[in-house]
Amino acid sequence: MLVVSLAPAADVAKYAADLGAETLVPPVLVFARLTIQEASRRRLLLALLVLTLLVVGFSAWGFHKITTVTRSDGTLLPPTQVTLITSQLLIVVTFMYSGVLALSAAVVAGPLISSEVESGLLLSMLARPVRRSEVVIGKWLGLAVLVFVYAAGSAFLELAAVNWATGYLPPHPIELVLYVAAEGLSLLSLGLVLSTRLSGITGGVIALVAWLMAWIAGVVGDIGAGLQNSALQNVGTISHLLLPTDGLWRGAVYAMEPDVILAALRAAGTAGRANPFSAVDPPPNAFLAWVVVWFALMLTLAIWSFRTREI
Amino acid sequence: MAASSPAIHTVDLSKRFGSTVALTGLSMTVPRGEIFGFLGPNGAGKTTSVKLLLGLLKPTSGEAWLLGETIGDLKTRNRIGYLPELFRYQGWLDAREVLALHCELAPLERSTWKEEITKALATVGLTDRADDRVSTFSKGMQQRLGLAAALLGRPELVFLDEPTSALDPVGRHDVREIIRGLSARGTAVFLNSHLLSEVEQVCDRVAVVDHGRVIASGTMDELLSGTAVRVRVGGLDGAARTKLAGFGPLDDEGEHLTFTKLDVERVPELVSTIVALGGRIYEVAPRHQTLEDRFLQLLHEEEKS
Numbered sequence: 025m026l027v028v029s030l031a032p033a034a035d036v037a038k039y040a041a042d043l044g045a046e047t048l049v050p051p052v053l054v055f056a057r058l059t060i061q062e063a064s065r066r067r068l069l070l071a072l073l074v075l076t077l078l079v080v081g082f083s084a085w086g087f088h089k090i091t092t093v094t095r096s097d098g099t100l101l102p103p104t105q106v107t108l109i110t111s112q113l114l115i116v117v118t119f120m121y122s123g124v125l126a127l128s129a130a131v132v133a134g135p136l137i138s139s140e141v142e143s144g145l146l147l148s149m150l151a152r153p154v155r156r157s158e159v160v161i162g163k164w165l166g167l168a169v170l171v172f173v174y175a176a177g178s179a180f181l182e183l184a185a186v187n188w189a190t191g192y193l194p195p196h197p198i199e200l201v202l203y204v205a206a207e208g209l210s211l212l213s214l215g216l217v218l219s220t221r222l223s224g225i226t227g228g229v230i231a232l233v234a235w236l237m238a239w240i241a242g243v244v245g246d247i248g249a250g251l252q253n254s255a256l257q258n259v260g261t262i263s264h265l266l267l268p269t270d271g272l273w274r275g276a277v278y279a280m281e282p283d284v285i286l287a288a289l290r291a292a293g294t295a296g297r298a299n300p301f302s303a304v305d306p307p308p309n310a311f312l313a314w315v316v317v318w319f320a321l322m323l324t325l326a327i328w329s330f331r332t333r334e335i
Numbered sequence: 336m337a338a339s340s341p342a343i344h345t346v347d348l349s350k351r352f353g354s355t356v357a358l359t360g361l362s363m364t365v366p367r368g369e370i371f372g373f374l375g376p377n378g379a380g381k382t383t384s385v386k387l388l389l390g391l392l393k394p395t396s397g398e399a400w401l402l403g404e405t406i407g408d409l410k411t412r413n414r415i416g417y418l419p420e421l422f423r424y425q426g427w428l429d430a431r432e433v434l435a436l437h438c439e440l441a442p443l444e445r446s447t448w449k450e451e452i453t454k455a456l457a458t459v460g461l462t463d464r465a466d467d468r469v470s471t472f473s474k475g476m477q478q479r480l481g482l483a484a485a486l487l488g489r490p491e492l493v494f495l496d497e498p499t500s501a502l503d504p505v506g507r508h509d510v511r512e513i514i515r516g517l518s519a520r521g522t523a524v525f526l527n528s529h530l531l532s533e534v535e536q537v538c539d540r541v542a543v544v545d546h547g548r549v550i551a552s553g554t555m556d557e558l559l560s561g562t563a564v565r566v567r568v569g570g571l572d573g574a575a576r577t578k579l580a581g582f583g584p585l586d587d588e589g590e591h592l593t594f595t596k597l598d599v600e601r602v603p604e605l606v607s608t609i610v611a612l613g614g615r616i617y618e619v620a621p622r623h624q625t626l627e628d629r630f631l632q633l634l635h636e637e638e639k640s
Contacts (some may be wrong), residue, residue, distance in 0.1 A: 031429050058425075058436070065427035144421030148484060151389045151494075152440035153409045179391040333353075334392050 042075035051154045055162025063170055076178045083117050084185035091190055102216035110192040111282050115301050121178050122273060129171055131229035133215025135224025136163050140335050157327040167212050187273045196279035203276035207269045211235055213322035220329040238263045242270030250298035268315045271307055278303040340403030342367050342492045342523030348397035358547045369523045370514055380547040381527045382420050385494050389417060396637060398518055402491055413441050416485035422495035426470030430461055430480055435471060437484045455483035458513060464511055470553035474501040476483040492518055496527040509535050535626040543633050550637050561596045563628040567618035568592055575612040584635035595628035
């Protein structure tokens, strides 16, 4: 399995050496660059940037309002309460960002390979000395860079705006970015696997439905935890293993919860867990290790599926 | 392998898609520098053959070599050019960028790109549109661009799958010139086409394929050794026409009947038979068989068997 996915990487050095031309870019990076270039030329990046700036602007105004709200006695909210409300609101806003990222990744990854096979775009390129694995990994890499840049860029802007408006910063901003990006990467990887065989629309829709189902299954698991029902709990656990998006989302939530919230959740016991916008513990290390394996599995599956497809 | 190995060599190459036979028992050799025409009606297995040779499809059975290397060999591909039948290029790149991409994937030394691209664009007549986005190109211009991509890096073998399907008569003429130029510099050309006149004008050798089988192959001279006779006739009904079956395969176009393979010695007999059947003859023109005559004759024989 790993041999398959690592082969192109190992080829990179050999490739340059073979041709004696250090200026040549290995095909994996050519396809990655092409994917980024396409998103940029088709103005997808511009659209995301404009929309993100709009959301950041509106939310900055909204967060600022929290600090100016007066209570019935005419006084402003105390700082602890501002922090409390801000932290909860930020989780909801971040859910929107993660949703945008997940939807975009699924919609863009769905047709990534299938549409180019159908249109014939890949034919002339695959007749070059290019492995199909290089096409798959290159496209994944290109979109992965975009997902990460969007997650990091939008988080930076949003957190800067929140900090400006309320003085609040979530406790683990780096982890937040990593979890949100990984959630987008999960859907990107699933979409890519599907796009090796299914038409773009079908693959995209399946990835979206899977994302929503995983989220619901996570909620079911929470309810199971609240009710201490192991069958329901298993639904959540299995869904986290099949598609780790919800598990990663909980990691992002945990990264945004200040200590005061965590203390309150822990005090509430199992009832405090039954909520998709809360997390009492960070994702376990075993889960994070599984996520890495899951990515490797998805890429391997995509490569195998595309390699055995006749075009 | 030695440079003397043929451009293409196949032994019993076959391909099935489920229960559908797309190609069966293709055995052929295309020498270096030759222009080889692969002819057949739509759905005969021409594109399947090209895709098999390029390693885009896996053969069900049989073997094949390109430039002396087994098909699917990655390194051989930098000596091969390909214009697909279904040609499509990145609309969001300009023509020069598309060609640079192909230079990069080929891969060619970066220092040669500029010259290669300029030359290829000039050859296909796209120099004026070099910096325009491909999305603004007509179908014909996109096909020219595809041809330019196939020419990059002086390939030793070029596959052209219906290369003039989107081109006007001037474009077709240009493509014939390009093909002759390739052959002159030693590049073998595998030309897939159902346009008989195109093949007839440029190809050294031809294979005719139908229902996934090669039904005839040889040089143009070998293939077109016979005579055809074209008759302009009136007053012959359907029943009378069927009585002419003894004169070989017939291409019936109403007023014009073409006997696609008929010895000139039998012309007087043909004339008297038509007259006896009540036909009125206005014109009888024996001629060398054209590829179209031969093609129709072959398909006719194939149908009968």
